[in-house]
Amino acid sequence: SQESKIKKLVAYNQQRTSPIIYLYQLDKRFCNDFLDYIHLELKLSPQYRNNCLTFLKAFCSFCVEKGLMNENPASGSRKLFQKRRKVIPPSVIRQISEYLMSNDKHFLLSCYLLYYCYIRPIEQTRLRLRYFNVKNCTLTIPSEDSKNRTTQTITIPKKVMIFMLDLGVFDYPPHYFLFSNNIMPGNVQVDRRLITIRWTRLKKELKLDKDYTFYSLKDTGITEMLDKKLSNISVRDQARHSSLAVTDVYTRHRDNADKAILDLDGTL
16 A cells, blocks of 8 residues: 555655655655665565655656656666576676687677676767777777666676787777677667677677577676675676665665776686
8 A cells, every 4th residue: 555655665764874854855865875775675575666766756746747856766766577588697698708719809898898897888879999998908989879878887897908909909099989880899880780680690790599689798798797705786786687686685876996896707
């Protein structure tokens, strides 16, 4: 019932180190933390967590209509859904790596960025070389090019950065896109389908399971990171999630390279 959700909201606020007092303090961070509290601390189902999100959106929308809030802080939060993509086994990951290392290193770099850094195809086609900091092994994606419209910095594992240096991608002008025509650096922004089409061709060449999508590399990379005992917080920051509804409680996003990710060297 709505009454039970209100009681949980009040209980969550009371157990906070600094409970909010005024309505304007009910911001996006508070909403996400409350949803994490429901799902992780109270260990309630994803469906119940989704119901709480619906309640939050309705409540905040009411407050906006009455002039009590300027905007709905829960509007950007998303429901939880079970992933249906297949995780790719290590033997197949090695097969992909070996084949691309011999036949298409630039597409292998694209795979690296999804596997280790969780950068989606549409974001990959927006990356400019100047976004990378070679010395610090980081990548700063500006808000206009990011999936969640906020400027964020993530870690580039040394393995990936050394691979990029060996490819000579930083020999190109810094304003060039990392992936342009032929998935090589260039001055033309290409359609994201150029990358996914290349993955489809790779699956045919290696006769891979049709259920292995390009995004399966992301799920596989996350699984491997967790298997290597990297903290859920490191994974959250690397994946640029807005909350830890499936990993951990909220902590402030880091600006520097994550040391645990810096030395990551996985199957791919």
